[in-house]
Amino acid sequence: MGHEWDLHTAVEATPDGFSADLDPGWVVGGGVNGGYLLGVIGRAVAETVPAKPDPFAVSAFYVSASRPGPATVRTRVVRDGGSTATVAAELSQGRDVRITALATYGDLSGLPDDVRTTAVEPDLPPLEECIPATAAPDPAHEVPPLMERFEMRFDPTCVGWAVGQPSGRGLLQAWFRLADGRDPDPVQLLMVLDALPPVTFDLGHPGWAPTIELTAHVRAVPAPGWLKVSHRTRNVAGGMFEEDCEVWDSAGRLVAQSRQLARFPRPA
Amino acid sequence: MGHEWDLHTAVEATPDGFSADLDPGWVVGGGVNGGYLLGVIGRAVAETVPAKPDPFAVSAFYVSASRPGPATVRTRVVRDGGSTATVAAELSQGRDVRITALATYGDLSGLPDDVRTTAVEPDLPPLEECIPATAAPDPAHEVPPLMERFEMRFDPTCVGWAVGQPSGRGLLQAWFRLADGRDPDPVQLLMVLDALPPVTFDLGHPGWAPTIELTAHVRAVPAPGWLKVSHRTRNVAGGMFEEDCEVWDSAGRLVAQSRQLARFPRPA
Numbered sequence: 001m002g003h004e005w006d007l008h009t010a011v012e013a014t015p016d017g018f019s020a021d022l023d024p025g026w027v028v029g030g031g032v033n034g035g036y037l038l039g040v041i042g043r044a045v046a047e048t049v050p051a052k053p054d055p056f057a058v059s060a061f062y063v064s065a066s067r068p069g070p071a072t073v074r075t076r077v078v079r080d081g082g083s084t085a086t087v088a089a090e091l092s093q094g095r096d097v098r099i100t101a102l103a104t105y106g107d108l109s110g111l112p113d114d115v116r117t118t119a120v121e122p123d124l125p126p127l128e129e130c131i132p133a134t135a136a137p138d139p140a141h142e143v144p145p146l147m148e149r150f151e152m153r154f155d156p157t158c159v160g161w162a163v164g165q166p167s168g169r170g171l172l173q174a175w176f177r178l179a180d181g182r183d184p185d186p187v188q189l190l191m192v193l194d195a196l197p198p199v200t201f202d203l204g205h206p207g208w209a210p211t212i213e214l215t216a217h218v219r220a221v222p223a224p225g226w227l228k229v230s231h232r233t234r235n236v237a238g239g240m241f242e243e244d245c246e247v248w249d250s251a252g253r254l255v256a257q258s259r260q261l262a263r264f265p266r267p268a
Numbered sequence: 269m270g271h272e273w274d275l276h277t278a279v280e281a282t283p284d285g286f287s288a289d290l291d292p293g294w295v296v297g298g299g300v301n302g303g304y305l306l307g308v309i310g311r312a313v314a315e316t317v318p319a320k321p322d323p324f325a326v327s328a329f330y331v332s333a334s335r336p337g338p339a340t341v342r343t344r345v346v347r348d349g350g351s352t353a354t355v356a357a358e359l360s361q362g363r364d365v366r367i368t369a370l371a372t373y374g375d376l377s378g379l380p381d382d383v384r385t386t387a388v389e390p391d392l393p394p395l396e397e398c399i400p401a402t403a404a405p406d407p408a409h410e411v412p413p414l415m416e417r418f419e420m421r422f423d424p425t426c427v428g429w430a431v432g433q434p435s436g437r438g439l440l441q442a443w444f445r446l447a448d449g450r451d452p453d454p455v456q457l458l459m460v461l462d463a464l465p466p467v468t469f470d471l472g473h474p475g476w477a478p479t480i481e482l483t484a485h486v487r488a489v490p491a492p493g494w495l496k497v498s499h500r501t502r503n504v505a506g507g508m509f510e511e512d513c514e515v516w517d518s519a520g521r522l523v524a525q526s527r528q529l530a531r532f533p534r535p536a
Contacts, residue, residue, distance in 0.1 A: 056508070057481035057529045059327030061370050063347040063354050078358075078368045079331040084480070086331050088356070088368060090346075100346045100356060102329050102368055104480055111506030116471070118438060119502040170386060203384070212352070212372055213325035215483040217529045219505050234387040235522050237487050238379030240324070242525060254503050257510060259527050261325045261485045 003182040011044045017074035018044040024068035028146035029208030031065030035194030037099055038216065041089050042187040044073035045103045049085040054108040054186040056084065059215040060101040066093060108186055108221045121248050122173045122230040124155050130175055131159050150195060151177050158202060166204040172196055173230040184222040184249070192227060193245045193258040199231040200241065200265055207265030214260035225250030239264050271450035279312045285342035286312040292336035296414035297476030299333030303462030305367055306484065309357050310455040312341035313371045317353040322376040322454040324352065327483040328369040334361060376454055376489045389516050390441045390498040392423050398443055399427050418463060419445050426470060434472040440464055441498040451492040458484050460495060461513045461526040467499040468509065468533055475533030482528035493518035507532050
């Protein structure tokens with residue numbers, strides 16, 4: 001109670017869906033951070049199917065840029081049966097649809113404990129050897145409000161872009177937590193998957209990279225504490241790129257994965 | 269004209285959406301192949317926004333198993349503006365929703381030619397050294413109808429599962445084309461992304477792996493000829509796994525990518 005994350009993503013049931021108030025603290029680039037918006041939608045879906053509180057898979061299509069202020073999330077249960085429910089959700093401002101999404105929710109705490117993975121935890125130096133976002137000069141010479149929501153500590157080998165020397169590997173990785181210390185939960189992970197700067201920074205192309213589509217898979221309830229987040233891209237083509245994100249929790253588990261298709265930043 | 273792919277995925281506009289007839293030739297495991305169903309939906313979306321004929325991103329949530337026979341695809345344009353259109357689509361049989369999907373379409377041939385990739389083409393031996401699907405004894409001792417739709421030639425290092433010796437790497441790769449030689453196109457790639465057996469075969473767990481959600485990105489118009497297809501998984505947890513697929517065309521380009529979240533096969 002009282003954490004800004006909970007306040008900023010609060011939704012209220014109305015006869016017309018859920019009302020939300022998009023907080024100006026999440027502005028970045030050309031609009032409101034897409035991960036935050038996914039968190040707001042995620043809350044509305046959770047309230048729609050309260051017995052299945054956790055996102056398993058969420059796909060969001062970003063059709064127009066959001067602005068701070070009032071928004072409405074309308075949800076529709078497509079199917080609720082067995083251990084999962086599938087819900088359609090649409091976030092609008094006035095008559096403009098901002099995001100249309102589909103989600104399958106269930107209860108992550110009810111899943112078997114088996115893990116069999118060849119995925120490898122991001123190899124990050126200790127927190128104290130990583131670089132705070134506030135230490136990195138922003139390429140646009142301003143710190144967007146979004147950056148005040150988080151503590152991020154970047155892998156020193158991934159922040160060359162901040163001084164004009166991007167690595168060119170297409171890799172960004174960082175330690176991550178909310179600024180007020182609010183611990184992660186499954187819905188919050190939807191935001192964490194799209195919180196870092198676009199991975200195209202590391203290709204020498206800073207600038208806004210509008211998301212066309214982002215799909216998140218939440219694979220486990222995250223343990224409290226710092227998260228490790230990595231973003232990679234492998235294929236830039238036709239003016240678009242895919243960005244794969246992984247989030248690992250303090251217990252060393254892969255708790256969330258996402259892939260998005262985004263537009264490659266235009267030269268400033 | 270006359271190719272079975274075109275006939276089997278044909279949709280007809282009706283006052284209630286698009287009617288389709290799901291062909292029994294695509295039955296596999298517990299229902300009709302999910303890739304084929306995505307192709308049917310893909311055709312309906314293309315007819316909904318004919319000036320934007322190609323899928324850029326499609327996310328499909330599989331809520332119940334389909335049966336051969338009549339189906340209806342209802343589409344709704346969420347936004348059509350600029351170079352892309354976003355459409356919601358739902359495939360139903362009777363009162364049962366089978367698949368609910370979102371798609372962003374555009375014109376792939378109108379995109380810039382730039383490619384910058386670190387993705388590596390699947391390393392497949394020449395066609396004549398790969399193993400036809402018909403040569404691999406199916407673990408269930410039957411060849412599903414689906415297998416007659418394709419020519420698939422598996423990488424010999426990835427077919428140990430057929431003789432009880434899965435590699436355990438979580439990798440399947442094969443040459444692929446339609447049995448009647450129909451060349452690939454962007455909508456057909458939606459099917460190709462979900463045509464191979466589940467990658468869990470290579471983990472020693474043959475059996476049906478129902479898709480919860482699959483998102484496809486089509487990145488370029490494929491060149492004619494054989495395709496190379498790879499499937500990987502990295503994380504099995506909580507009774508689910510993610511499966512990443514890539515499709516490369518005969519010109520050596522990464523033309524489509526997908527990730528799906530699926531249920532791990534239960535012991536037979």
